[in-house]
Amino acid sequence: MVKRWKSVTAAGGRGRLTGGRGEPAMGSWGTPGLVAWVQGFPVVGQLVLLVVLGVMAQPLWGAPASPRGLRARDVRNDAGRALTLDWQLSPDDDVRLDPPRVAGYRLYRAEVTPEERPRFERIRDEQDLPPQVDEVVDEGLTPHQPYLYRLVAVDAEGRESAAAELDQPVRPEVWYFDRNKRWFLAITLLISAGILFFIRQARRGVELKIRKIAGLEAVDEAVGRATEMGRSMLFVPGIQDMNNIQTVAGITVLARIGRLTAEYDARIEVPTSRSLVMTTARETLESSYLAAGRPDAYHEDMSYYITDEQFGYVAYLTGYMVREKPAACFFLGAFFAESLILAETGNSIGAIQIAGTAEPAQLPFFVAACDYTLIGEEFFAASAYLSGEPEQLGTLKGQDVGKLLGGLLIAVGCLLFTYAHGADSPAAQRAVNYLRFQVLGTEDIPEEILEPGE
Template identity: 60%
Template sequence: MISSTLILCVISLDSSGASVVGLANTSITVAGSKADLRGKIPLNELGQEISAPPAAISISAEDVAWDAGGVIKVSWQPAAGTTSATKWIVERSEVLAAGQGAGQGAGQGPWTLVAEVPIAETNAVVSKLSPDASFFFRVTAVSPNGSSAVTTTKSAATGHWNFFIGAKLPLFCAILLVSACVIYFILAARRGRPMKVRRIAALEAITDAVGRATEMGRSILFVPGIQDMDNIQTVAGLTVLGNVSRTAAEYDAAIEVPTSRSLVMEAAREAVQASYLAAGRADAYNADAIRYITDEQFGFVAYVSGRMVREKPAACFYMGCFFAESLILAETGNSIGAIQIAGTAESSQLPFFVAACDYTLIGEEFMAASAYLSGEPDQIGSLKGQDVAKAIAAIIIILGVVLATGAAIAPQGAMPAALEWLKGVLGS
């Protein structure tokens, strides 16, 4: 059962980060120009070369709110005439007990470099400090001619940790919203609300493919991608494998699962064995048919396509995360006359699968496969919830597009303000 432990990480990694971040960034950013660099420094009237740049006029340090703690933002005001300076050096010191230290100031100890920032910037976020500890900061301007005098904060600053990371609020809300939609419909389905799912030909064709293999006396090849269990696509692929192997068990057809990760092999064995058990053919289960080949991408491909040419499986399934090997596998399968069903969320590989396979589960269809195949109301409900979330995303996109277009047409007026507001709400 080692296998099962791992899957969890996968999920959370993706659910918390990857996907939703992708969503927020790709869909909502309609336009955006980088804020022009600040710090237009007036030239020295005489144009004289200065030996060393002047020190910053003032410096302050404050805790950054809504974060994990240990982060302090240091800002300073540059003096005029720092054209020759190239960067700022920011240093920190712990707060020492009275009487200690090198005597540079009350309670200030040895200074540690914490950041170097371009001269154009006037602040630095210092992180990885011990939370709830206090520090002094100082800043020095550096030019090829030398360094300026230091400017030190008057009082120590403390980076407190907060309960919640504020910057991630929009993301958090988005997750909550999507989750709420999904959960609502799961519950609705449990209460018996009828849910209609569109037929997915690729999944209906599973029996066709397995039947073909049975009639032709050949095996079924199932490739669950080349990624490990921490990839949600692999998990989705294994849910399909569960179903395919159950059909294979019913038809009494041989199934082969080469994997490129040991963990996937273990998980696949669990899934296939459970299916054979459920189909009442536990005796026909052969663990050696699910085997680890190699982690090396093209080594794996070489094995699988070689195996295909020799054994000529009548049905090939590619369900998971694929890269360059997608076309090699699918074309080889096509040449040996197999029914091929592919599913991946790797959009770059979809065209290859579509061109060479009989059926392709495109992106979200692949993700929905497990729910579709189970036919359980709970799971179908979650699909409906997902659709509603999609509708909300679409509405926001349309809103953004309308506002951005409006703002472009009428730069003065409510539109740009509204657009800014929307951007603000959605974060970035």
């Protein structure tokens, strides 16, 4: 009986304070406190008390053995909202036992405050952790607040074992910088600096050579032809909302097309599959018409909403194409399975078609059925290219810095990997792992991966 209490006391957790900045232990509660209390009585009194306590604790005889070695540590690189707890399984938590002795683990948590004794409350929404689990992340905590934990094993009847406890409170620390992302930040800054450098160069009047993009050269031609033929133009900004950068890129091209349309006095229709895209397209067209000096020619009905449903939208668009036979079709945005249906229908009515998307899967379809296709980055370059403004063109040049960096990393990675594989050198293997997990990865990587064989 006494041994049982003692064993629990001995198994008291080795709670560790992060960075040594935690509060000192605030005294003991629970079973260790109880033992101290019992020891405060005379010997005979101790014996009597132990018998009484033994009777009171009778149900505990059937309870499973307690888990041991409860530890808590701060979760690194987070907002100070979580702690990781780990422990050694209860000796009764054995998969070979049938029926199992341990049905799960129950975790209690207490906030430590100078004013009052900590009050332990069951956490995880009254749910027990399953057997064989020896680690859990407790989330939703208050930053810097010290916490104490108590862990018990429970059996199928809900009987709790004696508790494993932390002997010192632990505080979740706030990390003001995610250190796992330091390389990511460095690369981001490098690419951004490259872009900003070329914007500066362009502002200073340095000549930047940008290759011709046929698809964008053809925009003027398409608008001109629609005007000559007296037919409308169809602009489709994809099927995604404004939070997709492709939709934004599509709308920037619409600004240019809208202005040409106003100047040539042509007609354009922009049916959308998202309400927000409709309002944005209206704003854009209105400004374009204003910029072209034709605010009177603009009317709201140029852009209208159809439906969020992908194929409902496609049905409208193909129907429109077949009925109205627009002279030019622009498909600029995020497209999915509808790309070929749209492009083939446009092709069958003989419209000039210019497409642009960053969905790699749809590019082959557009290439096959459209006159011009802006492939991925060309599509994002469209706005800068069409504006012809030097500072926008500078951003295109800046992207080359990123490409250079990407190429360099690929080359270094390939050589290093090949060498490490062939030479069987641990140092090279470490370098490969560092490149893979630290430079290119953003997560906490276990030491054993970084230091193989150690």
